[in-house]
Amino acid sequence: MRGPKRETAISDRLLECQEDMEAATTIVIETAMRVGWTEAEVCLALQELADNRLIATQCNAAMDAAIKRAMGRGRSNG
Secondary structure, eight states, rough: OOOOOOOOOOOOHHHHHHHHHHHHHHHHHHHHHHOOOHHHHHHHHHHHHHHHHHHHHHHHHHHHHHHHHHHHHHHHHH
């Protein structure tokens, strides 16, 4: 993988990221299919994994922000 070429619009970065990840993703898909998973199963599993990762990242960020706010309130009261 090469990483982002330059700072560009978010839509361009997303397309660039997809292009950069395509070869690695193809290897994952083909490897899973060789051991018996269908292409549809693999693609759906990858989609679920990506969704779960994004949800976890968002939840962690929200929790970090809540902890930071709570710790800030504790300092001002103590």
